[in-house]
Each structure stands twice: as structure tokens, then as C-alpha cells.
Amino acid sequence: MIEMRDVGFGYHGQDELLSGMTLTLQPGMFHFLTGPSGSGKTTLLRLCFADLLPSSGQMTAFGQDMRALSRDDIADLRRRVGVVHQDPQFLDHLPVAENVALPLTIAGEAVDMEALRDLLGWVQLTHHARALPPSLSGGERQRAALARAVILSPDLVLADEPTGNLDWEMSMRLMQLLIELNKSGKTVLVATHDLNLIRATKAQVTARVLRITGGSLHLAGADL
Amino acid sequence: MSARMNIGSLWQGLMGDKGGAGDRIVPPTGFTAQLTLFSAGAMAFLAVFALALALATGRLADRWSSELAGSVTVRVSAPAADQDALAQAAMTILQTTPGTGTPRLLPPEDVATLLEPWFGPDMPVDALPVPALIDLPVDAGFDTEGLRLRLEAEVPGAVLDDHTEWRRPLVTAANRLRMLGIVSLLLIGAASAAMITLAAKAALAANVQVIRVLRLIGARDLTIATAFVRRFTRRAAMGSAVGTLAGMAGIAILPDTSAAGGFMTGLGFQGWDWLLPLTIPLIAAVVGFAATRWAALNMLEAVR
Numbered sequence: 001m002i003e004m005r006d007v008g009f010g011y012h013g014q015d016e017l018l019s020g021m022t023l024t025l026q027p028g029m030f031h032f033l034t035g036p037s038g039s040g041k042t043t044l045l046r047l048c049f050a051d052l053l054p055s056s057g058q059m060t061a062f063g064q065d066m067r068a069l070s071r072d073d074i075a076d077l078r079r080r081v082g083v084v085h086q087d088p089q090f091l092d093h094l095p096v097a098e099n100v101a102l103p104l105t106i107a108g109e110a111v112d113m114e115a116l117r118d119l120l121g122w123v124q125l126t127h128h129a130r131a132l133p134p135s136l137s138g139g140e141r142q143r144a145a146l147a148r149a150v151i152l153s154p155d156l157v158l159a160d161e162p163t164g165n166l167d168w169e170m171s172m173r174l175m176q177l178l179i180e181l182n183k184s185g186k187t188v189l190v191a192t193h194d195l196n197l198i199r200a201t202k203a204q205v206t207a208r209v210l211r212i213t214g215g216s217l218h219l220a221g222a223d224l
Numbered sequence: 225m226s227a228r229m230n231i232g233s234l235w236q237g238l239m240g241d242k243g244g245a246g247d248r249i250v251p252p253t254g255f256t257a258q259l260t261l262f263s264a265g266a267m268a269f270l271a272v273f274a275l276a277l278a279l280a281t282g283r284l285a286d287r288w289s290s291e292l293a294g295s296v297t298v299r300v301s302a303p304a305a306d307q308d309a310l311a312q313a314a315m316t317i318l319q320t321t322p323g324t325g326t327p328r329l330l331p332p333e334d335v336a337t338l339l340e341p342w343f344g345p346d347m348p349v350d351a352l353p354v355p356a357l358i359d360l361p362v363d364a365g366f367d368t369e370g371l372r373l374r375l376e377a378e379v380p381g382a383v384l385d386d387h388t389e390w391r392r393p394l395v396t397a398a399n400r401l402r403m404l405g406i407v408s409l410l411l412i413g414a415a416s417a418a419m420i421t422l423a424a425k426a427a428l429a430a431n432v433q434v435i436r437v438l439r440l441i442g443a444r445d446l447t448i449a450t451a452f453v454r455r456f457t458r459r460a461a462m463g464s465a466v467g468t469l470a471g472m473a474g475i476a477i478l479p480d481t482s483a484a485g486g487f488m489t490g491l492g493f494q495g496w497d498w499l500l501p502l503t504i505p506l507i508a509a510v511v512g513f514a515a516t517r518w519a520a521l522n523m524l525e526a527v528r
Contacts, residue, residue, distance in 0.1 A: 049440075050528075071445055072445070075439070075444040075445075076442070078440065078441060079442035083440065089433065089436070089437045091437060094248060094249075102441060103441045103442055105249070106442065106444075106447050152442070
């Protein structure tokens with residue numbers, strides 16, 4: 001799925017933020033990526049959907065060398081990798097339902113209205129289907145972003161601090177959705193610095209916890 | 225980049241009926257929409273007049289050229305006592321010259337009519353030492369120089385005027401006017417392309433966040449570009465269609481060519497010429513397509 005071998009990355013003119021990263025995302029597994037703020041969690045996630053390219057090492061996604069991807073290849077990769085950002089962006093002029101269906105629209109696929117209704121029901125946004133994104137609360141935006149991320153039934157779902165702006169109850173509702181996705185066979189990688197969230201999730205699903213410290217990646221121990 | 229974004233796919237995206245949902249990914253942009261519509265309309269309006277100018281001056285050049293080239297004039301200047309005899313001698317030569325029609329010695333009334341603009345209707349032309357004038361229709365390729373030499377040798381005082389002196393500057397002027405019309409059309413096309421490019425760039429820059437979102441959820445450059453290109457192509461076509469119709473209406477209400485004659489009244493379309501302005505909206509659409517495509521490709525390159 002996603003494989004990194006000794007991957008390094010540094011922003012322009014700066015020292016490497018990440019170095020010697022070796023990682024294999026196991027298909028069907030729930031992964032957490034944790035570490036202090038500024039440790040490179042978001043950067044590592046951005047490498048996974050080709051928003052950034054590694055400066056060194058070897059990285060493949062679904063068997064393709066990330067550095068050899070054309071712009072169309074990147075677009076195709078992003079249809080196989082659903083992403084939920086900490087501050088998800090929408091097309092504010094389109095209703096929530098159209099935003100959620102957007103990946104289908106741009107892929108030129110027909111929108112199955114019944115499936116779309118089911119998806120909105122799953123994220124509890126049925127009543128907001130015709131609302132415009134700016135009118136949604138933080139939790140609703142995250143759930144809408146999750147629905148949009150999974151509408152193409154991607155192999156991998158990435159979530160970057162998805163609960164960063166949510167209260168505990170909302171956070172757990174969102175995590176519940178991610179757990180359900182994982183139980184349906186999707187590979188999930190959630191970046192978060194919230195250890196309580198990780199513990200609460202691990203109580204419900206087997207999860208692999210990866211920790212970034214000092215620019216390197218380690219498998220976290222049972223102390224979590 | 226351009227190879228990936230092939231014209232065929234883009235054209236299919238433009239003309240296909242699946243554009244409805246795709247078009248909606250671009251937010252409505254009032255300012256750039258109005259700017260594109262207005263500039264396309266104004267340019268099309270001007271293009272109609274430039275086209276009319278080019279066509280009218282072309283017709284004028286052809287007419288002046290053919291009218292004056294279709295005949296020559298022989299002027300016989302001699303003392304009054306000899307003039308008739310010399311004129312008849314010239315007529316005899318002209319009647320036997322190959323490549324010519326029937327020569328016609330202008331009667332005094334016709335000569336008076338020719339001189340009327342200069343001397344007025346009451347001038348006694350008979351009292352003036354006016355040369356005899358012979359109008360001679362000639363075929364294309366007629367040997368002017370041969371006839372001139374023969375007249376010089378056999379009819380003293382006879383001068384052959386093939387109207388070159390008059391014709392050349394008139395035709396040159398008309399051809400330059402025609403060129404001016406064509407250059408105007410080209411400039412209008414270039415200015416339209418520039419304005420549509422600017423409007424498209426403004427729209428793209430205003431929607432960089434939209435483009436970023438679309439890229440992040442897996443939109444290909446072709447999909448994003450098509451949404452913008454389609455919108456601007458339609459605006460360019462619609463605006464220029466309105467401008468073209470307004471321009472054609474303006475040309476249609478110009479005074480009729482037969483009303484007063486002259487150049488200005490000839491500024492219009494004749495017959496099938498009326499179909500030519502109808503190509504302006506099509507050309508505007510092509511210009512809008514190319515300009516927006518260029519702007520979109522450049523913009524998208526900067527968004528990962």
C-alpha cells in the first residue's frame with residue numbers, strides 16, 4: 001500500500017524534518033501516528049498523498065514510485081487515498097451533499113443518490129445535505145470531510161488531527177466512524193497528539209501506534 | 225503537460241452534455257463574467273465594422289481597378305482647323321487595333337458634361353480649345369505601349385491615356401484601407417485574447433483555493449481546466465454573438481449604396497458577405513478557448 005524506505009524530507013532551505021523513515025502501512029490495519037506538535041506528523045501524511053515528495057529514500061504507493069508520478073497519476077492516487085484534514089476545505093458555494101459527492105463528480109462517475117443519502121446518514125448529516133459548508137459546526141465539517149474522503153471507497157483513509165478542534169464527545173463520534181471504516185476493511189492512518197484518544201480507540205480496535213520523535217519513526221510500546 | 229491535456233478530450237469536455245455538474249465546481253464570478261461578456265461583445269461589435277471596412281475597400285479597389293482598366297482614352301489636341309481630321313485619323317487607327325472594342329468619339333455634349341464640375345453648366349465649351357476625346361474599350365492584356373507608339377507616329381497631337389496615373393494611387397489607397405481593416409481585425413482578435421486571458425487569470429487566481437481542494441480530492445488538470453475553459457468559451461461566444469448582431473444591425477441601417485454613392489455609403493455587406501460576420505462568435509469562442517486553456521494550464525502547474 002504505502003511503503004517508505006529510509007525516507008527523508010526537509011522543507012526548502014531547511015534541515016531535514018524527517019529522516020530515515022521506514023514504514024509499511026499494513027492493509028486493513030488501524031494506525032495511529034503520534035508525536036509532539038511540529039514533529040512532522042502532517043508532513044508524513046502529506047508525503048502519503050503526494051502533496052509533498054521525499055527528498056531522499058524510496059517511497060511507493062500502491063507499487064508506484066512516488067517520485068515518478070505524473071500529475072494525472074497523483075490525481076489517481078488521491079482517488080485511492082481519502083484524506084480528512086484538521087481544517088477541511090470545501091467548495092463553499094456548493095451544498096454539503098454536492099461537496100460530499102464531489103470526488104464522484106470530478107471522476108466523471110454517476111452519483112447514486114440513494115448511496116449518497118446513506119453516506120450522509122452514516123455521518124449524521126442528512127439534515128444538512130442542502131446546507132452550505134460555512135454553516136456547519138466543526139464536528140459537522142469533519143464528518144462531511146470524512147464522508148467526502150470515503151465516497152470513492154478508497155483503500156486508505158488518512159486523517160490529520162481530525163479531532164483537533166472538537167470536544168471529547170464529538171471526537172469519539174468521529175473516531176467511531178473511523179473504527180467502523182477500519183472494520184469494513186479499510187486501512188486507516190490517524191495523526192494525533194491526543195494520547196487519550198488513542199487509548200480510547202485502542203479499547204475498541206487493534207491499532208498500531210507509530211511515534212515520531214527527533215525526526216525518526218518508532219513503533220510505540222505498550223505504555224500507550 | 226500539454227500532451228496530457230489533449231485538445232480532443234478538452235473539446236469533448238466543452239461540447240459534451242456532462243458539463244452541468246462539472247461547471248458547478250467553479251463558483252459564480254460576477255466581475256470576470258461581466259468583463260468577459262462586455263469585452264467580447266465590444267470587440268465583436270468593432271470587428272464587424274473592421275470586417276465591413278476590409279470588404280468595402282476590397283470592393284472599391286476592385287471596382288476602381290476594373291472600371292479604369294477596362295478602357296483607355298485618346299486625347300487629340302490640335303488647332304481647330306485640323307482637329308476633326310486628326311480625330312478621324314485616330315479613330316481609323318483605333319478601329320483596326322487588335323484587342324479593342326468600338327472606339328467612341330465623345331460628342332460635345334459629353335465633353336461639356338465632363339467639364340461641368342470645373343466650369344459650371346453655362347460655360348460655352350465650343351469656345352474653348354478643348355481636345356477631342358475618344359473612349360476606347362480594351363481587353364485585358366491589351367498592348368497599350370504599341371498603340372501609343374503608333375498614335376505618336378501617325379497622329380500628331382494624339383495622346384493615349386490608360387488611366388494609370390489616376391488608377392494607381394486610388395487602388396493603392398483602397399488596398400491600404402483594406403489592409404488597415406485586416407490589421408484592425410487581427411488587433412481586435414489579439415486584444416480579445418488578452419482580455420479573456422486576463423479575466424480567466426483573475427478568475428483562476430480568485431479560485432486558487434477551489435483548485436487546491438479539487439486537486440486534493442483527485443481532480444485531474446483536464447477536469448479543472450475544462451470547467452474554467454467551458455465557462456469562458458461560452459461567455460466569449462455569447463458576448464460576441466450579441467456584439468456581432470448589434471454591429472450587423474448598425475451596418476444594416478447605414479444609408480443604401482445607391483442613395484448617394486461614394487465610399488462611405490459603400491461601407492456594408494453585400495449578398496453572401498452578410499454571412500461572414502456570423503463567423504465572429506465562432507472565432508471568439510476559439511479565442512476564448514485557447515486563451516483560457518493557456519491561462520489554466522499555467523495556473524494549474526503551480527498547484528500540486
